Amino acid sequence: MADQSEALACEPRNAILDAAALCFMERGFNATSIDDIARRLSATKGMVYHYFGSKAELFFEIHHRAMDALFAEVEPVAEQSLPAPQRFTEMARRYVRTLIETQPYQRAVSEAVQMVLRNSTTEDQRSQLTRLQERRNRCEALFMTVLEEGMAEGTMCALRPRVSIKPVFGAMNSVINWYHPRDGETEEEIQALVDEVVGVALRGIIKGS
Structure with a gap:
């Protein structure tokens, strides 16, 4: 993997987004400034602004990339x-x-x-938020479609699928809050963790699980 200075030289937008995501994760959105992001990069604030006009713009791009990664797999x-x-x-x-x-x-x-929702006042930001919400809904809809197919086949169960899908996503999404990478963590250990989370999340909707 390229080090930070090499990443900044070769793919500055990606390096800035990576740094911003880490800062937002560690400090929270409101407590993070463009200066914080620039310091993490050992770069100038002007360089960050050269590629992104505001912290909100960074947020929207981070959100879209997060959703892109999920859609590419699912x-x-x-x-x-x-x-x-x-x-x-x-x-x-x-x-x-x-x-x-x-x-x-x-x-x-x-x-x-939620912070961006409260603070966004421009038409462009509201439009961006609508698009982001539509993408989140579409991701959930992919799972909903398969759940409903399974119910029709008699292999999956849910009294009210639109309600049942919520705790499934709650259990899966929780991993971003409590997972902490460990030095020396193996591929097998990560996969075992994934399987355990999925097993718990799906226990109530797959027959025989």
């Missing part, structure tokens, strides 16, 4: 012809794994969204 599985329980489980595994791998981006979204 959407292809949703389109496969596997039985609904297998498809839903694999989608959930990929979803949780992506949350772990992009944790700063996902945490920045989770912690900042």
Whole structure:
């Protein structure tokens, strides 16, 4: 992996976004300034502003990239012809794994969204927020479609699927708040963690689980 100075030289937008996501995760959205992001990069505030006009613009780009990562993993599985329980489980595994791998981006979204909602007053910001909400809803809808297919087949169960899906996402999304990478953590350990989270999250909707 390229070090920070090399990343800043080769892919400055990505380096700035990575730094901003880490700052938002550690300090919170409101407590983070452009100066904080520049200091983490060992760069100038002017360089950050050269690529991003405001902290809100950084937030929106971080949110879109967080959602891009989730869709890239989940959407292809949703389109496969596997039985609904297998498809839903694999989608959930990929979803949780992506949350772990992009944790700063996902945490920045989770912690900042309400703050941005309260503070956004421009038409452009309101439009951006509408798009972001639509993308979150579309991601949930991918899981909903598979759940409803499983219910029709008799392999998955939910009294009210639109209610049942909420605690599923609550359990999966919780990983971004309590997961902490450990030195020497192996691929097998991470996968075991993913499987445990998914097993708990899906226990009530997959028959025989």
